[in-house]
Amino acid sequence: MTQTNILIIEDDRKLAEIYSVALQSVGFETKVVNDGRKVFEALSDELPAIIILDLHLPHVSGLDILQQLQADERFKDTRIIVATADARAGDMLRDTADLILLKPVSIEQLIGLARRLTQPE
Secondary structure: OOOOEEEEEOOOHHHHHHHHHHHHHOOOEEEEEOOHHHHHHHOOOOOOOEEEEEOOOOOOOHHHHHHHHHHOHHHOOOEEEEEEOOHHHHHHOOOOOOEEEEOOOOHHHHHHHHHHHHOOO
16 A cells, blocks of 8 residues: 555544554554644645544634635645544534544544545545
């Protein structure tokens, strides 16, 4: 498998590390951002194939980040997975994000979805 960049935007450092290690174990290249203010700085020099986005972040909400990503033409081919424990928010965003994951997320589920999103169509 060719390496695929995945940006993990998650303020729970332990959970972000679990996501990162699991995805790296099957060949993905990952980068973690724990603070909503640092997302676009991290994106300034690379365009990830997938973004895993927590909705509840410090300083900038995941919803605001999602809207900015979707308004920016550079990210039109980036797949966005919203990860949230808030089922109601997840339902509201079903037509907005590529996938919604309700926490807790199993590692197998996350790996399977990342693989599915990076398969050629």
